[in-house]
Amino acid sequence: MARIFITGGTGYLGRVLVRQASLGGHHVAASYHTQAPPSDEAIWLSLDVRDALAVEDLLDRLRPEVVIHTAYRQGGPDLLPVTAMGAGNVARAAAAVGARLIHLSSDVIFDGEREGAYTEDDPPSPVSAYGAAKARAEALVTAAHPGAIVVRTSLIYGFAPIDRISQFVLDVATGRSPERLFTDEIRCPIYVEDLAAALLELCGLSYSGPLHVAGAEALSRYAFGAMIARAWNVDPSGIQGALSAESPVRRPRNCALDSSRARRLLRTRLRGVSEVLRDLGRLR
Ligand SMILES: NC(=O)c1ccc[n+]([C@@H]2O[C@H](COP(=O)([O-])OP(=O)(O)OC[C@H]3O[C@@H](n4cnc5c(N)ncnc54)[C@H](OP(=O)(O)O)[C@@H]3O)[C@@H](O)[C@H]2O)c1
Incomplete structure (x- = not known):
């Protein structure tokens, strides 16, 4: 059983992650920002990922073994500060305490012009502001925490x-x-319960780098x-x-x-x- 810290625990994916991790017997801490924490299935902590010192201080106190970073904003003035810089802050703090990191990314880091499905070897080529912010986040995360798993997913x-x-x-x-x-x-829409189960399974695997985890x-x-x-x-x-x-x-x-690599790695069915x-x- 692992000590897991989930950012964005009040989000759609975050809530399911908190529930599944807690039911799975993990020690779960989760962060919220503007919403009230939904349950006592975790230790709930207020956190603004834009605040690098606050992120560093929180992870230093929690000392998690794994951080799953789901927090983000899809648009507005907080797009880059939260989605890109915030991800960099979380990655630096996770690396500083030796925690493994699973960062949530998106299929929209690609331009959508490819024939067939994108693999992990295809370079990011965003065409939207949101896609660009998520691509920037991936670059910041990988630079700060080279061992991170960058999970690209689709409609949840x-x-x-x-x-x-x-x-x-x-x-x-x-x-x-x-x-x-x-x-x-x-x-390739993915059922939130399958995605959460796959992320929790990844906590125990030694994979690093981009990984496509989307529906079949x-x-x-x-x-x-x-x-x-x-x-x-x-x-x-x-x-x-x-x-x-x-x-x-x-x-x-x-x-x-193309999620065939994840399908080979994971028991969880996508x-x-x-x-x-x-x-x-x-x-x-
Ligand atoms: N939803 C999709 O279809 C989809 C598709 C592809 C990839 N993804 C990725 O999957 C992840 C989760 O998506 P989701 O739809 O579950 O998210 P969501 O429901 O929109 O939740 C976003 C979370 O981020 C938190 N947050 C926002 N600003 C913050 C800040 N400044 N500091 C700390 N936390 C902050 C929110 O906290 P409060 O609510 O408490 O303010 C909330 O818990 C994201 O990384 C997203 O890019 C999602």
């Missing part, structure tokens, strides 16, 4: 509670949102949305398709991740959406 979804992307899909399908879903943006099924946002709507018993016929290629803002299109929905009795 789940049911208890519903995730942001699925809620957006339901809003679109029921006409509460006028948005449309792209038929040419490909992702590559789907367009539109196809994924229709499956998610049906899984929630919502008629998907209200979902309108659109082409990302025609969007005025350049967006990464095919960000399919199920595709159809398999998850079938297993949960939600494939309709």
